[in-house]
Amino acid sequence: MKLIGSTTSPYVRKVRVVLAEKKLDFSFEQENVWVPETTIQQVNPLGKIPCLVMEDGSTLYDSRVIAEYLDTVSPVCKLLPPSGRERTEVKVWEALADGVLDAAILVFLERRERPPEQQSAKWIERQLGKVHAGLREMSARLGDSSYCVGTHYTLADVAAGCALGWLAFRFPDIAWRTDYPNLARLSDKLSERASFRDTVPFVA
Structure with a gap:
């Protein structure tokens, strides 16, 4: 492949x-x-x-x-439950994390592709509002749990970790680590996995 x-x-x-x-x-x-x-x-x-x-x-x-x-x-490291409520919860987490990214990327592109005088402050504010609302929801859903869904690592954790990693990369001014210590704890734990260490975002 x-x-x-x-x-x-x-x-x-x-x-x-x-x-x-x-x-x-x-x-x-x-x-x-x-x-x-x-x-x-x-x-x-x-x-x-x-x-x-x-x-x-x-x-x-x-x-x-x-x-x-x-x-x-491959049967190695199953990331999605076969069916039922738990599978749906994993997919909702993925949609939530991707939705945070969708909104943040729109802000990033607005700031990068348009000259300052053509940027829409209202548009940027609306998208950042989605980012912050999404982070609040992620934190609330995670609570004190070690993983996003259930008691083991799933695609929900992959999606959440990638979203948080990209925000740290492109939006260091968004203080999600301070505002949501449980998300910071999750991100730190995921960063210990080789799959995350080897894929840290960077400009080639």
Whole structure:
């Protein structure tokens, strides 16, 4: 398999963490989707990363789809319960963490791609409101638990850890570690795993 992505994308990181946890072999191809010469639409018509190219040349895209598929490929480190309420809770956590990222990335792009005089303060405020509301909900759901769902490591923890890691990378001014010590504790614990240590976001 070949994963197309970047070292800065939290969605790509989620898939890389899953691949590492599942101990699956893959090659990693860097792709900058923001440059004119990008070829990403040859494999993903939506022009997004991550994109997983299968052995037969078919492709999967969207990190949630890819992660769910990969969990079926190997019995090692099952990240999704087979069915029922617990599986739904894991998927809700993933949607929550990804939603925080969706809003934060819109702010990042607004600030990066538009000159200051064209930026919408109202738009930025609205998106940051989603980020902060999402973090509050993540903290409330986690409580004093060691893991996001149940008593063991799941895809919920992968998604949450990647979201928190990207906020630390791109939004150091958001004081989630101070405001939500339980999220900081979770993030620190996850950072001890090789899958997280080896995928810390950086600008290549």
